Amino acid sequence: MARPNLQLIEALRRTAHKLATGASYQWGHMGSCNCGNLAQELTQLTKAEIHQRALAVGRGDWHEQLNDYCPTSGLPMDLLIADMLAAGLSSEDLQQLERLSNRRILERLPLEKRYLRHNVRDDVVLYLGTWADWLEEQLLEKITLPRWEKTPVENSVSERDSVIA
Template identity: 60%
Template sequence: MAHANTVLINALRRTANKLSSGTSYQWGHMGSCNCGNLAQELTLLSKAEIHEFAMAGRGDWREQVEEFCPASGLPMDLLIAEMLKNGLTTTDLQHLEKLSDRKILAGIPSEIRSKMKYNSREDVILYLSTWANLLEDELLEAAPSLESLLKWEEPIPIPEDILL
């Protein structure tokens, strides 16, 4: 599962919001599909640029991710590497394209989850939002509370030369 961080959480939320607002969505287009829309947020590339990079590569997102090689120099591999720098894993990208991560799906009520389609704008929005919430919860659980940061178990000694 992705490494929880604010950059990724915000990108997931922006992607969901843009899809809710009617941004281009076409599951069969490498730049405006599930991964393509998130890639736009994480890389600041346009859907046309992402699609062009993908067409120079090897197949759909799943195939491109399976054959990902950060040393290849191929534009799509560089794009995927940039997405990975923001906390994603290649498995996350494969799951995103099919809306198939069990941990994310567990956060969606079963009556909705059972009817979800990987190429439905509304289902992608729900998946992205649920994922962002899950990562945010993980981030908050991992962060020490302010109270614990301010509470000292024993005093910190001050060196005598500082007091002089």
């Protein structure tokens, strides 16, 4: 499960916005697919650099890359995945992003929108936006602001202002 944080939420929203406004999208391209577009935002690598790293390993799609991920290998693709995990994602999150299959995200969609297709740009945009909203809600639930008691001076000013009004 993704760890809610501002960096990740902003990256999800930037990715959704870029896709909605015409960024390169090609599901079969490791740098332009669902995970590839998010990887661009989290790592600042280009789609070509991401694709090149994936092909150098030769393990297949993102699902297979994540299954074979080794944090100590030093391989460029594993370093990229490590950066994405450090941003608050899990391997499962990325595998689900590739197929738009996280049940908890899908349940947040209206019934008629819950059957997303993993290689359709508009469905990816909807999934990413819904995911960002959900993570933001989780993050806000954890935030508590300090409550300050009014001092006698503040109380007397408030009372005076209410009399004047």
